Amino acid sequence: MDDPAQILVVDDDEETVTLLREILSKEGYNVDTAADGKPALDRINSRSPDLVISDIHMPDLDGMGLLAELRVRHPDVPVILMTAYGSLKTAVDGLRSGAFDYLSKPFIVDDIRLVVRRALDHKNLSRQNQALKEQLKHRYRFDNLVGSSPGIVSVYKSIARVANTESTVLLQGESGTGKELIARAIHANSARSAGPFVAVDGGSLAETLLESELFGHERGSFTGAVASKKGLLEKAHLGTCFLDEVADLSPCFKASSCG
Numbered sequence: 001m002d003d004p005a006q007i008l009v010v011d012d013d014e015e016t017v018t019l020l021r022e023i024l025s026k027e028g029y030n031v032d033t034a035a036d037g038k039p040a041l042d043r044i045n046s047r048s049p050d051l052v053i054s055d056i057h058m059p060d061l062d063g064m065g066l067l068a069e070l071r072v073r074h075p076d077v078p079v080i081l082m083t084a085y086g087s088l089k090t091a092v093d094g095l096r097s098g099a100f101d102y103l104s105k106p107f108i109v110d111d112i113r114l115v116v117r118r119a120l121d122h123k124n125l126s127r128q129n130q131a132l133k134e135q136l137k138h139r140y141r142f143d144n145l146v147g148s149s150p151g152i153v154s155v156y157k158s159i160a161r162v163a164n165t166e167s168t169v170l171l172q173g174e175s176g177t178g179k180e181l182i183a184r185a186i187h188a189n190s191a192r193s194a195g196p197f198v199a200v201d202g203g204s205l206a207e208t209l210l211e212s213e214l215f216g217h218e219r220g221s222f223t224g225a226v227a228s229k230k231g232l233l234e235k236a237h238l239g240t241c242f243l244d245e246v247a248d249l250s251p252c253f254k255a256s257s258c259g
């Protein structure tokens with residue numbers, strides 16, 4: 001069973017703190033409190049909470065100041081701002097500065113529950129996505145490519161040289177020699193690693209649909225095109241498209257013009 005989420009409530013108003021502690025504790029969360037932004041920062045630095053709920057108007061370090069500090073020191077911790085002096089400008093300023101959401105006092109209990117649940121779900125999803133990216137990056141690091149011969153060392157050096165360029169890379173080798181593994185290693189060590197890696201098997205693309213599969217099509221552009229479709233190259237935008245088995249592509253497609 002997962003540990004309950006840790007929530008830090010920051011407000012100099014004791015009634016608000018008591019109310020939020022009661023509501024959130026009943027939801028099963030562990031609740032800590034601070035009366036101002038400065039002691040809140042000390043607690044966050046010692047043990048980063050899963051969520052911070054902070055009033056905007058406080059005497060020393062206010063909510064906007066606390067938010068600014070957290071975006072630098074703990075950018076992964078979501079912040080919900082609250083104030084009794086609600087205005088559209090205050091809400092917009094807070095959201096533009098990186099707050100997850102905004103609550104006006106007096107509270108509606110169901111709103112508190114909903115916003116807190118959404119903020120925690122958002123953090124959990126971000127954490128899972130980051131873990132997946134790290135897992136994939138670890139899987140395709142250089143040390144997962146086996147070999148120490150002069151030839152394979154030369155391959156490692158080539159990967160390092162081309163990974164951070166925007167150049168098209170040609171990988172040559174017979175089927176089964178690990179071209180896709182090398183392509184994934186280049187992708188994982190490039191500035192595009194957070195983007196998608198799309199592998200396209202040239203031998204599996206039907207000649208009649210080759211252009212549509214790679215570049216997509218609009219609804220009605222040909223018989224049977226009942227809906228618009230993104231091409232594989234568009235799906236790989238901001239990432240890497242690995243076009244495998246290019247020798248199996250139609251000679252018509254590989255030519256500069258098909259007539």
